[in-house]
Amino acid sequence: MILSCNHISKSFGTDQIINDCSFHLEEREKAAIIGINGAGKSTLLKIIVGELPADSGNVTVSKGKTLGYLSQHQNLSTDKTIYDELLSVKQDLIDMENTIRSLEIQMKDVTGDELDNLLSQYTRLNHEFEMNNGYAYKSEVTGVLKGLGFGDEDFSLHVNTLSGGQKTRVALAKLLISKPDIIMLDEPTNHLDMDSIAWLENYLLTYNGSVLIVAHDRYFLDKIVTKIIEIDNTAVTVFSGNYTDYAAKKAVLRNMKLKEYLNQQRDIKHQQEVITKLKQFNREKSIKRAESREKMLDKMELVDKPTELNDKMHIRLDPKVVSGNDVLTVKDLSKSFGDNFLFSGLDFEIKRGERVALIGNNGTGKTTILKIINGLIPADYGEITLGSKVTIGYYDQEHHVLDPDKTLFEEIQDAYPDLNNTQIRNTLAAFLFTGDEVFKYIRDLSGGERGRVSLAKLMLSNANFLILDEPTNHLDIVSKEILENALNNYTGTVFYVSHDRYFINTTATRIIELTGHTIVNYIGNYDYYIEKKDILTPKALTDATAAINDSMASSACQTPSSAQGSSKAEWQQSKEEAARLKKLKNELKHTEDKISQTEERISAIDEEYNNPDIASDTAKLVELHNERTSLSEMLDELYEKWEELSEELIDK
Incomplete structure (x- = not known):
């Protein structure tokens, strides 16, 4: 056992966050802490690393073991380049290497005992340098940076000029290179594209230490962890297995609890009917027996009805009008921003009832395609055709469709003036906004709250073609599952961009990958995409497409009348x-x-x-x-x- 949390409790004012939390982590074990937003996951990590004090209980780390912690938000402020900032983690090896070089120079000019002493020191340091992977530390730094999505051209960027997401990736790279005995990560995949997440999965899987993760990325958790630590209503429960195993066990436990509750309720109802009947006899013995049964009921330890979290937020998406079979046709679409060439010659169609996921690395132009379809930015070239009776509902990941100077109530009221006050309040309540919360300003909402408002507007739109840009961003696992169920029951058509592979796997009927300035089509979900993507590589497909286009162009030009030299x-x-x-x-x-x-x-x-x-x-x-x-x-x-x-x- 490398880490042990014993009876940890934590409150903020009158709000109890964690109550009597106990769990442990073995050496080389990979575990995840899960729970809804606000459950106390990040709080627990901060208590473990000593950033927050616990109200009671204690944390024990094995003697001599090191902790490495990555919080959600990083504020790195240094004038160093990205590469130099990572090299600073290896300063001990750099110093050792400099000493070795210095000894090599000194040994050239000495003899006798002095040479023997220097040679002994050189041999010892050289062995230590080699044992600590000294000859490969620069390659290690480069490999981690590239794995996390930094190109060679990024290495010379200064850290203090980076975005928040880039700084988080630099901090993650520094943590991985430092190789602590226990890696603790709070939402590490938030600022990574799919390739970087896959790289991080492999890195952590083979990591020769323990890993404790807070994450909403269920696909990521399925790949890495063998233990789930759930925080639910201040209580902590430990489950063995990955996320899918946890979800299955959780469902079984809930069904058992529900069955126990229903059986007890049936027994209580039966006892109450018997008591009523006994009292109706109005005899001394029957009344005593009724009173005895009443005492038994009073002493009975009641089973609480298990709450179904998915009942807390209600999303029902129902299109008013059925569209034609051809929903969207895109022909020869091209777009660039100055010297930044995104894509050209894109052709694809979306039919009624399809749920199509558009995937690809950051910066390839996925969101741009959605904005072009929505008419928010123009294409350089190409044709966008919507089918008969198609009505678009658009979910913007930046929530630009929301007015920051409006309250939640005003946002819904102005968008749907036919709704009365009760209908607006009921809609917002379905997305967990109740009481005076409906008068909060949009600008004061968290990312997750803004996402819920956008989903509320989407629900009211009655659109038959939903275009969603990163709809699961800032949503906790429960909210993601609610959205998945809503989309899977939706009778319209869905086209979305997402990097949430579990979400894609659960909802997509087809995947379009934007890669190499063109697209590759996969008929199936994410697992199918992973299975088939290497059969026809994007590069091979691009080369094939180029060859076809060249051949077709050539054949079109070389007619008997024009090909004089042929x-x-x-x-x-x-x-x-x-x-x-x-x-x-x-x-x-x-x-x-x-x-x-x-x-x-x-x-x-x-x-x-x-x-x-x-x-x-x-x-x-x-x-x-x-x-x-x-x-x-x-x-x-x-x-x-x-x-x-x-x-x-x-x-x-």
Whole structure:
């Protein structure tokens, strides 16, 4: 055991935050602290590192073990470059290296005992330097910086000129390079793109020390942790396993608790009916028996009804009008800002009922695409076409659609003047704004609170095409799960940008990756994307697309009348090649459609298994099983065919 928290309690004024918290962390164990916003997660970390005193209880760290802590907000203020700031962590190795170089120079000019002494000192220092990975510390610094999303051109930037998110990444890099025995991270993924988060996952998985994380990134937690420490209503409970294991166990425990509560309520009701009946007999013995039962009821330890957190906030998204099947068509879209070239020639369509996630690294232009679709900024080139009866509802990650000088009540009232006061209050109450909170100004709200107001406006819009930019930012896990359920039950169409892989995995029916100034399409959720992304790499697809475009352009230009320097045979060959490419692309599209249809049928069969009527029909179950087996085999063949066609397209 490397860390132990024993009976920790903490209050702020009359608000109890943590009550009698106890847990421990083993060497090399990876654990997460979870809970809703305001539950006390960050407070607990600060108590462990000594930034806040506990009201009672104690924290014990094994003798000689070091703690490294990354808070959510960093205020690094130094004139050093990013690279030099990280090198400062290795100052002991730098000093040792300088001493070794100095000894090498001294040994050239001495002999005898003095040389022996210097040689002995040199050998000892050299061994220590090597044992501490001294010969690779510069590579280590470079690797961590690049892993966290800094390019070579960023290394010379001065720390005091960086944004808050960049400073947090620098602080995280310094912490990782310092290699403490216990790493403690508070929301480490907030300022990282997907590639950097994946890199951090691998780093922490193989880290030769203990890790304690506060995070709302459930996919991240699933990959790393083997223990969940939950803070719920001031109480702390420890669960073994990752987040998915915790969620399953939590559901089982809640169902058990609910069953216990309902059984007790049934017993109480029965006892009360018996007592009433006994008293109605109006006999001495029956009255005594009634009184005895009443005393038993009074002594009964009541089971509290388990609260369902998802009932606290209600999101129901219902479009008023059903759109046409073609919701959005984007053709040849291009955009750059000065010398910053984002993308060109983007073509994609979104159909009614799809939930499409747009993913990609920071700075590739994801939010720009959403703003172009919404008419907030112009495209350099290209065409955006909305389908019949399409009504857009837009969720902006910066919440520019909210007026900071309005109260919550005024924000809703001005946007929807037909609503009366009661309807506005009920809407805000559904998003946890009650009483005088409705008169708070937008400018005074936290990021999570602004997100809830934006979602409230979205709910009232009755839009049939939701465009969401980072909708889970600043939301705690419970709020994310509420939003996921709302989107999965939504009958309209959704197009969103998110870096929350668990959210994408749960909600997306298709993924569009923006990479290499173009897009790659994946028919499935995030797990499917991870499985398939290496089959047809973005670079390979980009090269293939460029080759196709060049070939098509070439064939279009080289007609018999204009290609004076080409023979008729060469023109004919070019034409045939263009036709083959077109046929190949059509066959690839047909295969993708077939995969989608087959996957939908398999999902439908899986749902039929859960039908009670079918569950008791052995013949029907056998029929479904045989069909599913056949479809699974067909799907494997389709996957292979898709891979072959994709590779053939690249070869062309």
